[in-house]
Amino acid sequence: MKLEIQPIGNSYSEQAIDLILTIQQKEFNIPITIEDQPDLLQIESFYTAAGGNFWGAFADGELVGSIALVKFDERAGAIRKMFVKKEFRGKELNIAQELLEVLISFCRENRIDDLYLGTITVLKAARRFYERNHFVKIEKSNLPAKFPLMSADDVFYHLNLD
Known part of the structure; x- marks a missing residue:
């Protein structure tokens, strides 16, 4: 199997939506829809244009993973x-x-020196993954003012890259 990770744009929206909604709704029963995450329909303007990016992991050409960065402050x-x-x-x-x-x-x-993220209590493997990668759990009240909150998230992490 050949694995490739590359930045993706709007032309991959449908594949990204299929990947992400299937995991959110079918695997973890998280009550979230495409209407709750319009960013997936406008990857380039939401992520790339603002100074972040959106990457896809492809196994033999099939989109099997994703990660995205929203730049919401000068260095965060x-x-x-x-x-x-x-x-x-x-x-x-x-x-x-x-x-x-x-x-x-x-x-x-x-x-970009400071990374933050929100996740959901039920996503235990995800939380262990971030903790193994030195992310520190923080209270919601300690998030930066400009942090882009997602309504479903209830656990938050921070990593300083300095």
Whole structure:
């Protein structure tokens, strides 16, 4: 299997929506719809134009993972849309780790020093993954004022890259 990680734009919206909504709704029963995340229909204006990016992980040409960065302040960004298709998860392929490393490299190159993210209590594996990668759990009240909140999120993390 050939794995490639590359920035993706609006031409991949449908594939990204299919990947992400399937995981959110079918696998984890999270009551979230495409209407709740219009950013997926406008990847370029929402992520790229603002100084962030959106990456896809492709296994033999199929989109099997994603991660996105919203730049919301001069030196700060929020991780969004971190998803890997069930059959492609785990240490053997290490797709989530590779996606995170691509995003962190982008942050270092673009002088984004602080990364924040919100996730959901039920996503236990995701939380363990962030904690293994030195993200520190913080209270919602300690998020920066400009942090782009998602209504479903109830657990928050911070990582300083300095």
